[in-house]
Amino acid sequence: MSRHFAVGERVRVRQASPPGHVRTPAYARGKDGLVERLCGRFANPEELAYGRLGLPARTLYRVRFAQSELWPDYRGHTSDTVDIEIYEHWLEPAIHA
Amino acid sequence: MRAYHDLGGLPAGPVERAEHDYALWEKRVDAMLVLLGDKGLMRTDELRRAIEGLGSAAYERMSYYERWLAAIVEIMIERGVVTVDELGRKMAEIEERRDEAL
Amino acid sequence: MHDGHDHPTLPERDEELNRAQITEMALRQLLHEKGVITADELRRQIETMDARTPAQGAAVVARAWTDPAFKARLLADGAAACREAGISTGPFNLVVVENTPEQHNLVVCTLCSCYPRYVLGLPPDWYKSKAYRARAVREPRAVLAEFGTVLADGVAVRVHDSTADMRYLVLPMRPNGTEGWSAPRLAELVTRDSMIGVAPARDP
Numbered sequence: 097m098s099r100h101f102a103v104g105e106r107v108r109v110r111q112a113s114p115p116g117h118v119r120t121p122a123y124a125r126g127k128d129g130l131v132e133r134l135c136g137r138f139a140n141p142e143e144l145a146y147g148r149l150g151l152p153a154r155t156l157y158r159v160r161f162a163q164s165e166l167w168p169d170y171r172g173h174t175s176d177t178v179d180i181e182i183y184e185h186w187l188e189p190a191i192h193a
Numbered sequence: 194m195r196a197y198h199d200l201g202g203l204p205a206g207p208v209e210r211a212e213h214d215y216a217l218w219e220k221r222v223d224a225m226l227v228l229l230g231d232k233g234l235m236r237t238d239e240l241r242r243a244i245e246g247l248g249s250a251a252y253e254r255m256s257y258y259e260r261w262l263a264a265i266v267e268i269m270i271e272r273g274v275v276t277v278d279e280l281g282r283k284m285a286e287i288e289e290r291r292d293e294a295l
Numbered sequence: 296m297h298d299g300h301d302h303p304t305l306p307e308r309d310e311e312l313n314r315a316q317i318t319e320m321a322l323r324q325l326l327h328e329k330g331v332i333t334a335d336e337l338r339r340q341i342e343t344m345d346a347r348t349p350a351q352g353a354a355v356v357a358r359a360w361t362d363p364a365f366k367a368r369l370l371a372d373g374a375a376a377c378r379e380a381g382i383s384t385g386p387f388n389l390v391v392v393e394n395t396p397e398q399h400n401l402v403v404c405t406l407c408s409c410y411p412r413y414v415l416g417l418p419p420d421w422y423k424s425k426a427y428r429a430r431a432v433r434e435p436r437a438v439l440a441e442f443g444t445v446l447a448d449g450v451a452v453r454v455h456d457s458t459a460d461m462r463y464l465v466l467p468m469r470p471n472g473t474e475g476w477s478a479p480r481l482a483e484l485v486t487r488d489s490m491i492g493v494a495p496a497r498d499p
Contacts, residue, residue, distance in 0.1 A: 117238060121199055121456065146242070167433055173450075173452070177454070179453065181458045205430055210421050222319055224337050224341045227340055254311075255311070257423055262315055263315075275329070283324055
Protein backbone atom coordinates (compact mmCIF):
# COMPACT_ATOMS: atom_id res chain seq x y z
CA MET A 97 0.00 0.00 0.00
CA SER A 98 2.67 2.53 0.93
CA ARG A 99 6.04 2.76 -0.75
CA HIS A 100 9.32 2.29 1.02
CA PHE A 101 11.92 4.90 1.71
CA ALA A 102 15.68 4.81 1.99
CA VAL A 103 17.90 6.32 4.66
CA GLY A 104 18.52 9.97 3.80
CA GLU A 105 15.41 10.26 1.66
CA ARG A 106 13.22 13.32 2.18
CA VAL A 107 9.72 12.38 3.30
CA ARG A 108 6.58 14.22 4.30
CA VAL A 109 4.28 13.19 7.13
CA ARG A 110 0.71 12.94 5.91
CA GLN A 111 -1.62 15.70 6.98
CA ALA A 112 -4.55 13.84 8.50
CA SER A 113 -6.54 13.88 11.73
CA PRO A 114 -8.37 10.58 11.96
CA PRO A 115 -10.34 9.73 15.09
CA GLY A 116 -9.02 6.81 17.11
CA HIS A 117 -5.63 5.75 18.42
CA VAL A 118 -2.71 7.13 16.43
CA ARG A 119 1.02 7.35 17.24
CA THR A 120 1.92 10.14 14.85
CA PRO A 121 2.16 13.35 16.89
CA ALA A 122 0.13 16.29 15.63
CA TYR A 123 3.14 18.60 15.53
CA ALA A 124 4.84 16.47 12.88
CA ARG A 125 1.91 16.15 10.48
CA GLY A 126 2.41 17.90 7.19
CA LYS A 127 6.12 18.40 7.95
CA ASP A 128 9.15 17.28 5.94
CA GLY A 129 12.11 15.39 7.33
CA LEU A 130 14.89 13.00 6.39
CA VAL A 131 14.78 9.27 7.02
CA GLU A 132 17.37 8.67 9.77
CA ARG A 133 16.99 4.89 9.96
CA LEU A 134 14.64 1.98 9.42
CA CYS A 135 13.67 0.51 12.80
CA GLY A 136 12.18 -2.75 11.57
CA ARG A 137 8.65 -3.96 11.02
CA PHE A 138 6.05 -3.78 13.77
CA ALA A 139 2.37 -4.56 14.17
CA ASN A 140 0.22 -1.53 13.46
CA PRO A 141 -0.68 0.22 16.75
CA GLU A 142 -3.83 1.65 15.17
CA GLU A 143 -5.13 -1.94 15.01
CA LEU A 144 -3.50 -3.33 18.17
CA ALA A 145 -5.33 -0.63 20.14
CA TYR A 146 -8.65 -2.29 19.29
CA GLY A 147 -7.65 -5.84 20.16
CA ARG A 148 -6.71 -6.88 16.63
CA LEU A 149 -3.37 -8.29 15.50
CA GLY A 150 -2.18 -5.30 13.51
CA LEU A 151 -0.94 -7.40 10.61
CA PRO A 152 0.61 -7.10 8.13
CA ALA A 153 3.40 -5.47 10.08
CA ARG A 154 4.43 -1.97 8.98
CA THR A 155 7.89 -0.59 8.51
CA LEU A 156 8.76 1.88 11.24
CA TYR A 157 11.02 4.77 10.28
CA ARG A 158 12.91 7.30 12.36
CA VAL A 159 12.57 10.63 10.66
CA ARG A 160 14.77 13.60 11.56
CA PHE A 161 13.12 17.01 11.41
CA ALA A 162 14.83 20.36 11.60
CA GLN A 163 13.38 22.31 14.52
CA SER A 164 12.92 25.26 12.17
CA GLU A 165 10.67 23.05 10.00
CA LEU A 166 8.50 22.03 12.96
CA TRP A 167 8.28 25.48 14.58
CA PRO A 168 8.67 28.51 12.34
CA ASP A 169 9.41 30.64 15.44
CA TYR A 170 12.06 28.25 16.81
CA ARG A 171 14.70 30.23 18.67
CA GLY A 172 17.46 27.65 19.15
CA HIS A 173 20.22 26.78 16.70
CA THR A 174 19.53 26.01 13.06
CA SER A 175 21.19 22.61 13.51
CA ASP A 176 18.76 21.51 16.27
CA THR A 177 16.57 18.53 15.36
CA VAL A 178 13.80 16.23 16.58
CA ASP A 179 13.78 12.53 15.68
CA ILE A 180 10.36 10.88 15.61
CA GLU A 181 9.37 7.27 14.94
CA ILE A 182 6.71 7.17 12.22
CA TYR A 183 5.00 4.18 10.58
CA GLU A 184 5.18 3.80 6.81
CA HIS A 185 1.51 4.52 6.17
CA TRP A 186 1.93 8.02 7.58
CA LEU A 187 4.75 8.92 5.17
CA GLU A 188 4.75 10.07 1.56
CA PRO A 189 7.53 11.34 -0.66
CA ALA A 190 8.33 15.01 -0.10
CA ILE A 191 7.30 17.12 -3.06
CA HIS A 192 10.62 18.82 -3.66
CA ALA A 193 14.01 17.15 -3.61
CA MET B 194 -7.80 18.82 15.58
CA ARG B 195 -5.41 17.57 18.24
CA ALA B 196 -6.19 14.86 20.80
CA TYR B 197 -5.72 15.91 24.41
CA HIS B 198 -2.91 13.45 25.13
CA ASP B 199 -0.95 14.72 22.11
CA LEU B 200 1.01 17.42 23.92
CA GLY B 201 4.13 18.08 21.83
CA GLY B 202 4.67 21.80 21.34
CA LEU B 203 1.76 23.08 23.42
CA PRO B 204 2.42 26.03 25.74
CA ALA B 205 3.03 24.95 29.33
CA GLY B 206 4.65 26.26 32.49
CA PRO B 207 7.96 25.29 34.05
CA VAL B 208 8.78 21.62 34.57
CA GLU B 209 8.11 20.90 38.24
CA ARG B 210 10.80 18.49 39.27
CA ALA B 211 8.83 16.77 42.01
CA GLU B 212 9.12 13.02 42.32
CA HIS B 213 7.35 10.57 44.57
CA ASP B 214 8.00 7.00 45.59
CA TYR B 215 5.35 4.83 44.03
CA ALA B 216 2.73 3.49 46.44
CA LEU B 217 2.13 -0.24 46.61
CA TRP B 218 -1.23 0.01 44.82
CA GLU B 219 0.49 1.92 41.99
CA LYS B 220 3.16 -0.77 41.69
CA ARG B 221 0.42 -3.39 41.61
CA VAL B 222 -1.34 -1.61 38.75
CA ASP B 223 1.95 -1.45 36.87
CA ALA B 224 2.64 -5.14 37.54
CA MET B 225 -0.89 -6.16 36.48
CA LEU B 226 -0.43 -4.50 33.11
CA VAL B 227 2.92 -6.21 32.52
CA LEU B 228 1.51 -9.63 33.46
CA LEU B 229 -1.66 -9.18 31.40
CA GLY B 230 0.59 -8.26 28.48
CA ASP B 231 2.78 -11.34 29.01
CA LYS B 232 -0.34 -13.50 28.99
CA GLY B 233 -1.61 -11.97 25.75
CA LEU B 234 -4.64 -10.45 27.48
CA MET B 235 -3.81 -6.82 26.89
CA ARG B 236 -1.67 -4.71 24.60
CA THR B 237 0.06 -1.44 25.47
CA ASP B 238 -1.82 0.24 22.63
CA GLU B 239 -5.12 -0.90 24.17
CA LEU B 240 -4.05 0.76 27.43
CA ARG B 241 -3.16 3.94 25.56
CA ARG B 242 -6.40 3.93 23.60
CA ALA B 243 -8.46 3.51 26.77
CA ILE B 244 -6.53 6.34 28.49
CA GLU B 245 -7.09 8.51 25.44
CA GLY B 246 -10.81 7.76 25.78
CA LEU B 247 -11.13 8.88 29.40
CA GLY B 248 -12.07 12.42 28.41
CA SER B 249 -9.90 15.47 28.85
CA ALA B 250 -11.28 16.42 32.29
CA ALA B 251 -10.51 13.00 33.75
CA TYR B 252 -7.13 12.91 31.98
CA GLU B 253 -6.20 16.22 33.62
CA ARG B 254 -7.52 15.38 37.06
CA MET B 255 -6.50 11.77 37.57
CA SER B 256 -3.05 10.71 38.66
CA TYR B 257 -0.93 8.60 36.35
CA TYR B 258 -1.78 5.19 37.79
CA GLU B 259 -5.42 6.12 38.28
CA ARG B 260 -5.54 6.55 34.52
CA TRP B 261 -3.80 3.23 33.99
CA LEU B 262 -6.18 1.47 36.36
CA ALA B 263 -9.28 2.94 34.72
CA ALA B 264 -7.92 1.86 31.33
CA ILE B 265 -7.02 -1.67 32.44
CA VAL B 266 -10.50 -2.14 33.94
CA GLU B 267 -12.07 -0.93 30.70
CA ILE B 268 -10.06 -3.36 28.57
CA MET B 269 -10.64 -6.29 30.94
CA ILE B 270 -14.39 -5.68 30.67
CA GLU B 271 -14.19 -5.34 26.89
CA ARG B 272 -12.29 -8.58 26.58
CA GLY B 273 -14.63 -10.40 28.95
CA VAL B 274 -11.92 -11.21 31.50
CA VAL B 275 -14.07 -9.62 34.22
CA THR B 276 -17.64 -8.38 34.10
CA VAL B 277 -19.14 -5.11 35.31
CA ASP B 278 -21.31 -7.08 37.71
CA GLU B 279 -18.35 -8.95 39.23
CA LEU B 280 -16.47 -5.69 39.75
CA GLY B 281 -19.47 -3.98 41.30
CA ARG B 282 -20.06 -6.82 43.76
CA LYS B 283 -16.40 -7.15 44.66
CA MET B 284 -16.02 -3.42 45.28
CA ALA B 285 -19.14 -3.38 47.49
CA GLU B 286 -17.76 -6.35 49.44
CA ILE B 287 -14.43 -4.58 50.00
CA GLU B 288 -16.12 -1.38 51.15
CA GLU B 289 -18.38 -3.31 53.50
CA ARG B 290 -15.44 -5.15 55.06
CA ARG B 291 -13.61 -1.86 55.47
CA ASP B 292 -16.61 -0.17 57.10
CA GLU B 293 -16.91 -3.06 59.54
CA ALA B 294 -13.25 -2.72 60.43
CA LEU B 295 -13.64 0.98 61.25
CA MET C 296 0.43 21.68 38.55
CA HIS C 297 1.90 18.46 37.32
CA ASP C 298 0.14 15.22 36.65
CA GLY C 299 0.81 12.19 38.78
CA HIS C 300 0.00 14.21 41.87
CA ASP C 301 -3.06 15.00 43.81
CA HIS C 302 -4.56 17.75 45.86
CA PRO C 303 -4.90 16.00 49.19
CA THR C 304 -6.81 18.93 50.69
CA LEU C 305 -9.75 18.38 48.34
CA PRO C 306 -12.17 15.85 49.79
CA GLU C 307 -13.45 14.87 46.32
CA ARG C 308 -9.91 13.93 45.29
CA ASP C 309 -9.48 11.87 48.47
CA GLU C 310 -12.70 10.09 47.61
CA GLU C 311 -11.51 9.44 44.06
CA LEU C 312 -8.15 8.12 45.21
CA ASN C 313 -9.87 5.95 47.75
CA ARG C 314 -12.08 4.61 44.98
CA ALA C 315 -9.05 3.89 42.79
CA GLN C 316 -7.54 1.80 45.56
CA ILE C 317 -10.78 -0.12 46.05
CA THR C 318 -11.01 -0.68 42.30
CA GLU C 319 -7.41 -1.93 42.22
CA MET C 320 -8.17 -4.33 45.07
CA ALA C 321 -11.34 -5.59 43.41
CA LEU C 322 -9.70 -6.13 40.01
CA ARG C 323 -6.69 -7.84 41.60
CA GLN C 324 -8.85 -10.18 43.68
CA LEU C 325 -11.00 -11.09 40.65
CA LEU C 326 -7.91 -11.82 38.57
CA HIS C 327 -6.58 -14.03 41.39
CA GLU C 328 -9.89 -15.87 41.80
CA LYS C 329 -10.11 -16.53 38.07
CA GLY C 330 -6.53 -17.77 37.97
CA VAL C 331 -5.55 -15.08 35.44
CA ILE C 332 -2.77 -13.68 37.62
CA THR C 333 -1.64 -15.34 40.84
CA ALA C 334 -0.65 -13.39 43.95
CA ASP C 335 2.81 -14.89 43.62
CA GLU C 336 3.24 -13.71 40.02
CA LEU C 337 2.20 -10.22 41.03
CA ARG C 338 4.62 -10.12 43.95
CA ARG C 339 7.49 -11.37 41.79
CA GLN C 340 6.72 -8.82 39.05
CA ILE C 341 6.81 -5.98 41.59
CA GLU C 342 10.16 -7.27 42.89
CA THR C 343 11.51 -7.48 39.35
CA MET C 344 10.44 -3.91 38.63
CA ASP C 345 11.84 -2.64 41.95
CA ALA C 346 15.19 -4.22 41.06
CA ARG C 347 15.43 -2.14 37.87
CA THR C 348 17.16 1.08 38.79
CA PRO C 349 19.33 3.67 37.06
CA ALA C 350 22.35 1.78 38.43
CA GLN C 351 21.83 -0.70 35.57
CA GLY C 352 22.08 2.03 32.96
CA ALA C 353 25.01 3.61 34.80
CA ALA C 354 26.94 0.33 34.61
CA VAL C 355 26.36 0.17 30.86
CA VAL C 356 27.46 3.78 30.37
CA ALA C 357 30.59 3.34 32.49
CA ARG C 358 31.53 0.24 30.54
CA ALA C 359 31.08 2.12 27.27
CA TRP C 360 33.40 4.86 28.61
CA THR C 361 36.13 2.34 29.38
CA ASP C 362 35.69 -0.21 26.59
CA PRO C 363 35.61 1.29 23.05
CA ALA C 364 34.58 -2.01 21.44
CA PHE C 365 31.63 -2.31 23.82
CA LYS C 366 30.69 1.30 23.13
CA ALA C 367 30.64 0.58 19.40
CA ARG C 368 28.37 -2.42 19.97
CA LEU C 369 26.13 -0.38 22.28
CA LEU C 370 25.67 2.35 19.69
CA ALA C 371 25.06 -0.21 16.93
CA ASP C 372 22.51 -2.32 18.85
CA GLY C 373 21.61 -1.12 22.33
CA ALA C 374 19.43 -4.10 23.24
CA ALA C 375 22.09 -6.66 22.28
CA ALA C 376 24.84 -4.81 24.13
CA CYS C 377 22.65 -4.51 27.25
CA ARG C 378 21.92 -8.24 27.10
CA GLU C 379 25.66 -8.84 26.86
CA ALA C 380 26.00 -6.75 30.05
CA GLY C 381 23.31 -8.86 31.74
CA ILE C 382 20.47 -6.33 31.37
CA SER C 383 17.27 -7.18 29.52
CA THR C 384 15.51 -4.52 27.47
CA GLY C 385 12.38 -6.68 27.34
CA PRO C 386 10.51 -6.54 24.05
CA PHE C 387 12.01 -3.18 23.13
CA ASN C 388 14.84 -2.10 20.91
CA LEU C 389 17.13 0.35 22.62
CA VAL C 390 18.58 3.22 20.64
CA VAL C 391 21.63 4.61 22.45
CA VAL C 392 22.41 8.19 21.47
CA GLU C 393 25.82 9.63 22.23
CA ASN C 394 26.50 13.11 23.55
CA THR C 395 29.59 14.71 22.03
CA PRO C 396 31.15 18.19 22.11
CA GLU C 397 29.02 18.87 18.99
CA GLN C 398 25.66 17.41 19.98
CA HIS C 399 23.48 16.92 23.04
CA ASN C 400 20.62 14.41 23.15
CA LEU C 401 17.34 14.69 25.04
CA VAL C 402 14.63 12.02 25.36
CA VAL C 403 10.89 12.65 25.71
CA CYS C 404 7.59 10.94 24.96
CA THR C 405 5.08 13.58 23.87
CA LEU C 406 2.17 11.13 23.45
CA CYS C 407 2.36 9.25 26.75
CA SER C 408 5.32 8.25 28.92
CA CYS C 409 7.51 5.78 26.99
CA TYR C 410 10.74 5.34 28.92
CA PRO C 411 13.56 2.75 28.96
CA ARG C 412 12.04 1.20 32.09
CA TYR C 413 13.82 -2.13 31.66
CA VAL C 414 17.15 -0.32 31.94
CA LEU C 415 16.34 2.61 34.27
CA GLY C 416 13.26 1.49 36.23
CA LEU C 417 10.08 3.57 36.45
CA PRO C 418 10.29 7.18 35.24
CA PRO C 419 10.29 10.21 37.55
CA ASP C 420 7.04 12.17 37.79
CA TRP C 421 8.38 15.14 35.87
CA TYR C 422 9.16 12.97 32.84
CA LYS C 423 5.44 12.16 32.62
CA SER C 424 4.33 15.73 33.32
CA LYS C 425 2.42 17.81 30.82
CA ALA C 426 5.04 20.58 30.95
CA TYR C 427 7.96 18.30 30.07
CA ARG C 428 6.07 16.44 27.35
CA ALA C 429 4.78 19.65 25.79
CA ARG C 430 7.95 21.73 25.92
CA ALA C 431 10.88 19.34 25.42
CA VAL C 432 10.25 19.16 21.66
CA ARG C 433 9.65 22.85 21.11
CA GLU C 434 12.00 24.62 23.50
CA PRO C 435 14.53 22.01 24.57
CA ARG C 436 17.16 24.60 25.46
CA ALA C 437 14.77 26.34 27.87
CA VAL C 438 13.85 23.00 29.46
CA LEU C 439 17.53 22.08 29.77
CA ALA C 440 18.24 25.44 31.40
CA GLU C 441 15.54 24.71 34.00
CA PHE C 442 17.51 21.60 34.87
CA GLY C 443 20.63 23.73 35.17
CA THR C 444 22.07 22.54 31.86
CA VAL C 445 23.32 25.35 29.65
CA LEU C 446 24.97 24.17 26.45
CA ALA C 447 27.97 25.80 24.90
CA ASP C 448 27.49 27.71 21.66
CA GLY C 449 27.68 25.47 18.66
CA VAL C 450 26.27 22.38 20.41
CA ALA C 451 23.29 21.04 18.47
CA VAL C 452 20.33 19.66 20.43
CA ARG C 453 18.88 16.40 19.19
CA VAL C 454 15.50 15.62 20.75
CA HIS C 455 14.17 12.06 20.51
CA ASP C 456 10.40 11.65 20.74
CA SER C 457 9.66 8.03 21.75
CA THR C 458 6.47 7.63 19.76
CA ALA C 459 6.55 3.92 18.92
CA ASP C 460 8.60 0.78 19.48
CA MET C 461 12.09 2.16 20.20
CA ARG C 462 13.32 3.23 23.60
CA TYR C 463 16.16 5.69 24.07
CA LEU C 464 19.14 5.96 26.38
CA VAL C 465 21.54 8.88 26.31
CA LEU C 466 25.24 8.06 26.56
CA PRO C 467 26.52 11.16 28.39
CA MET C 468 30.04 12.49 27.94
CA ARG C 469 32.67 11.15 30.30
CA PRO C 470 33.55 13.90 32.79
CA ASN C 471 37.01 15.42 32.69
CA GLY C 472 39.38 14.47 35.46
CA THR C 473 38.41 10.80 35.50
CA GLU C 474 41.39 9.41 33.58
CA GLY C 475 42.29 5.95 34.77
CA TRP C 476 39.10 5.47 36.80
CA SER C 477 37.58 1.99 36.93
CA ALA C 478 34.15 1.37 35.46
CA PRO C 479 32.47 0.86 38.88
CA ARG C 480 33.90 4.16 40.10
CA LEU C 481 32.81 5.95 36.92
CA ALA C 482 29.29 4.48 37.22
CA GLU C 483 28.75 6.52 40.38
CA LEU C 484 28.95 9.68 38.26
CA VAL C 485 26.21 8.51 35.87
CA THR C 486 22.87 9.84 37.05
CA ARG C 487 19.43 8.90 35.81
CA ASP C 488 18.93 12.44 34.54
CA SER C 489 22.15 12.25 32.52
CA MET C 490 20.77 9.18 30.73
CA ILE C 491 17.49 10.99 29.94
CA GLY C 492 19.58 13.89 28.69
CA VAL C 493 18.42 16.71 30.98
CA ALA C 494 21.80 16.94 32.70
CA PRO C 495 25.44 15.96 32.15
CA ALA C 496 27.10 13.23 34.19
CA ARG C 497 28.30 14.35 37.60
CA ASP C 498 31.74 15.92 37.89
CA PRO C 499 34.22 13.97 40.00
